[in-house]
Amino acid sequence: MNIGVFLDRDGTINEEMGYINHLSRFHILPRAAEAIRLLNKNGLKVVVATNQSGPARGYFPEGLIIELNNKMIDILKEQDARLDGIYYCPHHREAIVPSYRVVCDCRKPKTGLLKKAAQELAIDLSKSYVVGDRFLDIELAHNAGAKGILVLTGYGKGELMYQGNSNPIRPDFVAEDLWEAADWILQDISSHRKGAKKDLK
Numbered sequence: 001m002n003i004g005v006f007l008d009r010d011g012t013i014n015e016e017m018g019y020i021n022h023l024s025r026f027h028i029l030p031r032a033a034e035a036i037r038l039l040n041k042n043g044l045k046v047v048v049a050t051n052q053s054g055p056a057r058g059y060f061p062e063g064l065i066i067e068l069n070n071k072m073i074d075i076l077k078e079q080d081a082r083l084d085g086i087y088y089c090p091h092h093r094e095a096i097v098p099s100y101r102v103v104c105d106c107r108k109p110k111t112g113l114l115k116k117a118a119q120e121l122a123i124d125l126s127k128s129y130v131v132g133d134r135f136l137d138i139e140l141a142h143n144a145g146a147k148g149i150l151v152l153t154g155y156g157k158g159e160l161m162y163q164g165n166s167n168p169i170r171p172d173f174v175a176e177d178l179w180e181a182a183d184w185i186l187q188d189i190s191s192h193r194k195g196a197k198k199d200l201k
Contacts, residue, residue, distance in 0.1 A: 002041040004123035005148070006114055008132030009050040009088075011154015012178055013072065016133070019054045021189075026068050029153055031179035033079035039181045040075060042189075045084040045121055048072075049113040049130070051141075052088045056095030066091065085121055087113040109139035114146070131181045137169045147172040147188070151180045169179050 095101040106112030129139035133154030141148030150171040175181035
């Protein structure tokens with residue numbers, strides 16, 4: 001199956017802690033592993049796409065991002081859940097660390113991370129989904145031709161309250177958490193398949 005589900009990391013899979021500058025501050029949200037396992041079992045490709053500008057701001061080395069991602073993989077593995085890929089952007093155009101001070105195509109809501117994943121993992125972005133707790137994730141989905149789901153974990157409730165009416169780009173669905181988002185995705189895919197079968201009759 002060439003459908004991808006692109007997940008934001010902080011506030012969507014794990015607790016939003018600001019800039020996570022130590023492994024001890026990384027905590028998976030309730031039902032997040034269960035949600036990923038559900039997507040795995042239904043043959044969807046689950047990919048993390050996240051902005052991580054901590055190194056650019058001089059808060060911690062880029063190696064910590066890799067350590068955190070490995071910890072996430074291990075925690076998910078313990079619960080029989082897996083990720084098909086992790087893609088992150090460490091850049092920021094106002095970075096204090098010169099090597100990260102670039103105007104890149106990978107910082108969300110730009111689509112560089114998704115395009116790279118789509119190429120490497122054979123994903124059809126037009127059939128895919130983006131899930132996150134920020135409206136920039138919804139903008140990312142729109143820019144990539146995918147469907148966007150806003151979760152109310154992390155920054156989600158505040159984003160919906162204070163940007164929900166002013167942002168011209170609307171989420172396709174608003175979910176309480178990642179599990180509810182995963183459940184909606186599977187229902188949406190199922191309804192499209194049923195519609196396609198009817199068209200063939």
